[in-house]
Each structure stands twice: as structure tokens, then as C-alpha cells.
Amino acid sequence: MIDDCKDYTNVFIDQMNAAARARSRVPFVEPAKPVAVESTTAKQVIRIPIGNRTSFNKAILEGIYGLNMLGYSTAAISAMLSIKENRILDVLNNHKRLNFENAKKVAAATKRNLTQLIALLRQA
Secondary structure, eight states: OOOOSEEOHHHHHHHHHHHHHHHTTOOOOOOOOOEEOOOSSSOOOOOOOOOOOSOOOHHHHHHHHHHHHTTOOHHHHHHHHTOOHHHHHHHHHHSOHHHHHHHHHOTTOOHHHHHHHHHHHHHO
16 A cells, blocks of 8 residues: 555545535535655665764753654664664763653654754754
């Protein structure tokens, strides 16, 4: 099955309600159209070269945890941030659980928000 990057939820709901509209003799209603959504399979690579540091601040750690929770592999995070992959593994496995818990609390964390946050912290 090929994904056309569209959300058909409103189309299905409209089709379910079509019979009820016909029974109640509602005037013609345009059928709902699918909504285009961003493809989750074609991930864009955003590079924010942080580089190898001796330590990372709390926000960068939370950004790394957040990217990991969004489904990015350690190799992808390493490529995006220009940090060695074994350093990313150390961060994900050995750092304080508090940073991980704080990253989990950000329910609406998106890739764009995390990358903007990391970019701002890199400049500071």
C-alpha cells in the first residue's frame, strides 16, 4: 500500500454521516477532502553542529532525549548534532534520570522545537 501523505479521517466520518443526511433530507453537502500531512517516513536532516564538548548543559541533554523519544536513532542524532555516536549512547544510558523525566514531560515536543532550542543554546 502506498502512502499518499494525506489524512482521510474527515472523509471517513463524512461518509458515515452521509446516510443520516440523506434520511433527514439535508441539502447537498460537498464531500470532505483528505487533508495533506507531512510525511513521517521522509525525515529531513537538520544539522546543528554542537561538536564534542566535555559536558552538555541540561537543555541539550533534554533535546537529545527528546529526539530519541521522537524515534531518531543514535546515528541520526549524532549526524544532526555532529557529536560522536558513542557520546550520544553515553548520554542516553548514563546521565541522570531527572533529565529524561523532564524531557518526557514535554508532551508537545516536536523536532522543530527541539532543534530550535538546541540551535539557540549552541549560540549562547
